Amino acid sequence: MYEQLTGYINNKIKVSEDELKIILSFFKPLKLKKNEFLVSQRQTSQRTFFVGKGCLRIFFINEEGQEATRYFAFENLFATALVSFITGETSDEFIQAVEASEILYITHDDFYLLLEKVPQWEKFYRYYLENAYVNNTKRLMSFLTKDAAEKYRELLSESPFIVKRLPNKMVASYLNISQETLSRVKSRI
Amino acid sequence: MYEQLTGYINNKIKVSEDELKIILSFFKPLKLKKNEFLVSQRQTSQRTFFVGKGCLRIFFINEEGQEATRYFAFENLFATALVSFITGETSDEFIQAVEASEILYITHDDFYLLLEKVPQWEKFYRYYLENAYVNNTKRLMSFLTKDAAEKYRELLSESPFIVKRLPNKMVASYLNISQETLSRVKSRI
Secondary structure, three states, rough: OOOHHHHOOOOOOOOHHHHHHHHHHEEEEEEEEOOEEOOOOOOOOOOOEEEEEEEEEEEOOOOOEEEEEEEEEEEOEEOOHHHHHHHHHOOOOEEEEEOOOOEEEEHHHHHHHHHHHHHHHHHHHHHHHHHHHHHHHHHHHHHHHOHHHHHHHHHHHHHHHHHHOOOHHHHHHHHHHHHHHHHHHHHHH | OOHHHHHHHHHOOOOOHHHHHHHOOOOEEEOOOOOEEEEOOOOOOOOOEEEEEEOOOEEEEEOOOEEEEEEEEOOOOOEHHHHHHOOOOOOOOOOEEEEOOEEEEEEEEHHHHHHHHHHHHHHHHHHHHHHHHHHHHHHHHHHHHOOHHHHHHHHHHHOOOHHOOOOOOHHHHHHHHOOOHHHHHHHHO
16 A cells, blocks of 8 residues: 555655655554544544545535535545645544545644655645645536536546446435436436 | 735745745736626636735636626735636636726746745645635535525624625625525525
8 A cells, every 4th residue: 555655656746765754654554344434524634545445435415415425535546524634623524435445544743744844745735735626626616517417427428437336326426416316317318 | 015915925924035026026916997807708817816905706607507706805815716727727717806906916837936936935825725725615515505594694704894895796696696585584684
């Protein structure tokens, strides 16, 4: 798993071997059972997660009281409830393992310590934040501006593996629509 | 206006006088008429704006074809259509002056040049991105998870000046509800 993380980091920033050792030393491994929660309601998210194997999902409860999934983090992706991670406030988002998963995590304090210890980590975090801002805004905007068929077509073209790998219930929650609506949309395409 | 920007920057990061001069030299002044657009549909947002006087609003078109306002930037605040600024893609967001306004702008290229020239600018951008992520996510989540009355009560407690300073039409678009719904909610509170 540390090799995967090393690959991810080297892909983003240039660090010396010593700096890489410091960075990796801050990440701890964790195994999760299917459906296990990393962050549940009214908790703060004080860690950021890197997925080595499996899948995490980040979701919230929408106006109708249904689960709406903002993000699936498959292998070699980072995930956290970032608002809570940044502010230290309790989280409106939940994080759950969708499959049995193996992950690495870094705490908020260690993450910010790295910003002081390793100058390139500031650039790493810049890419992280830019990427998070773009992805998150596009996701939430798609909930607010697109109808069910549009959202499903977009999913098929951009992330077909979500439809292939995950059950219908998860796909529906990712589109913020009911399972019935998803069936109707599928039958028309 | 440059004094206001200097105050804003000194409040966030520690820079030398020389560095401050470099930073300020990248910002250019611009006067806007009421209702003038800085970014309209299908344009890219290649500048970031600092409001010296007046008010900018950032909005998008929702599922029902109505304008939904994500953000009002009053005096001493930065604003841009950040997804487009980061990615260079055409913008789903529009930027318009709500009042006659005086602003400073910096281009995307100059902004990124500053990241190389002034090390502290990386930290400035970090605060900028963290703040943008938190505010934007909270705003869009509030559209997705709260009803009209909840959103109006929250607005009154967190940003009463929006209700005082701007016309009802703008307030309704900020809550992503119709003017009729806004009137109904107001009469009940």
